[in-house]
Amino acid sequence: MEAAAVIGDATGRCRVHMTVSVDHLAQFEAAVAAARQNHEDRLGIRFEVSLSVQAASSDTVAADLDNTPLRDAQGRLVFRPGGHGALLENLNNLEGDVVFVKNIDNVAPESLNGPTVQWKRVLAGCLVTVQQEVRRYMKALHRGDGEAAVVAALAFLHDTCGEALPPVLADGSLTARRDFAVEHLDRPIRVCGMVPNQGEPGGGPFWVRNAGGERRRQIVETAQVDKSAREQMDMLAAATHFNPVDLVCGLRNWRDEPFDLRRFADPDSVFVSKKSYAGRPVKALEHPGLWNGGMARWLSLFVEVPPETFNPVKTVNDLLGSQHRPDAG
Structure with missing residues (x-):
């Protein structure tokens, strides 16, 4: 297994x-x-x-399509689970070290586990390599090492972690640049496998600029895209890769202390999804997705993995695929 x-x-x-x-x-x-x-x-x-x-306290009020709060036959407000973003609390409570995160709907028969196991190990190796580099830089910065250490740490942030360095930083003092490096390196790390886009429904990897102007690597769900914005829809259609939810996460800092993962979420990246209740369509407010806004301020690396590692079951018809039928060969 x-x-x-x-x-x-x-x-x-x-x-x-x-x-x-x-x-x-x-x-x-x-x-x-x-x-x-x-x-x-x-x-x-x-x-x-x-x-x-999922904690019941994370449930959110459902609404009719006209945004009126939904009530049941007894006139009580209807609450719905707040989406997988509410599970950030569960992940935080584990206080784990290295954690593999995977969706239950991406499971292949044991006979097809070879590529999946191989690439899981590759992703884990990438994580450990980045963790070692982060810890080395953090130790140097906390020792007060000089200009060369700060320059190297900032280069690592930019070149490996994809962190945008503000132009004003170039003219900043050594202390200001060191503080920036420490703040941005001291974060949880995720290495995310991404498969080539073959038309599956769901999100993918994008560069996203937040309200503060910072550009970061993010996983964006279709529900987060403004369907009325032509530019956003064009970018979604042109996406080369798809998010299969195949993550390896480093949840401890350079001192081997567990991060408080809630500090690194973007609380503003909630979104509204379409659900159903008693046979009628309704709107549901969802927390920032676990691997979307829930990890918005993590150090993020995206690694292409082969399609063989992705065997989704989104509908019952997917079970008819050869990868889910042991006698299909």
């Missing part, structure tokens, strides 16, 4: 966390127990599986 091959440690332990619906928590607990019994001896691994649910 994919997790056993990628994150099983030297002691034979494999730690997995899943977020599930509170309505189905008991069923998931039973399924996990059965899966452990079926696979641990076969794989020579010991699974440590934890489950969490």
